[in-house]
Amino acid sequence: MSLLRCVRAAALVSVGPCLGAGDNDLTINLKVQSGGREQTAISGQSAAPPTFAAKAKEVVWVQWSVANGTTGAPLSDITLHVFIDRGDARAAAPKPGPKTLYESALIQDFEAGVKSSGEFRMPMPEPGSYFVRVETIGAARKLGKEVAAAMQVSVP
């Protein structure tokens, strides 16, 4: 069973009725840093994912935060799915492969004003094209769509 399916299994049995959260103000902020350089991606602000250039073996620091700026009812049972893998961030609905470098899933309720964050540091293993993606799963039940932020990480 995949990590995501394993974590979400608990939430799916406890999903309640749609509460209606009002405006879509769930915002994801994704930042990648290394060697004094940084790049930021914010959900809904750019059609094309930005690119961050890193070096092979260089440690990159990936940080993300998700904030619910709505004033309505809580967004319940939202899964925050984060992964970094080889590939193109512009692909439609990319999914992590079996050799994904990092993947996490966290189920949370987002009350109005609540913020959640996470980070990891890891060395980029070898030259290639990678992408980081932070996405919600389950927000569409209340907001009508999922929210995501993505960034290309290029290792020449």
Add this chain to the structure above:
Amino acid sequence: MRRAALSLLLALLPCAARAEHFDIKLTATAPDGSSKEAFADETPPIGGLNPRPVLRAKAGDTIAFQFIMTNVYEHESARNAGIRFYIVRERQLGQKAVPPLENLTAEGSFTFNLKPKAKIGTKERVVMPQPGVYLLRVESQRTQREHEHFAAIDLEIQ
């Protein structure tokens, strides 16, 4: 019928005996397919109660690790709770004290409002660059309880 009841009882016994707040399953796998698992321990005491399993691999190998943590409390929440995980070099296998968290081989964390029955999972692939003894550990933070929980595996890289 009696057999089924016995199986259920055996499945429930460990949970009842430990009365943990967090259920944790941490797995580390080496390229040769060998794998070790660790489960929830608690601190204090320093280093916890359970001996740590040891996964052996070679320098340059990619270690895949995964953890899934479940908040088994059904009714309690904690604001700004955290989870931290890391791989850090240690002096010797099984040492009780956690080494200073410097020059970490891998690390990550989460800060979030912990809801009842919440699940958090992570998996990562890490190249172990140098020989040595390392501690792979995942731990709860700021759960507003009298102790925190962790699971840990020692990595012996030759």
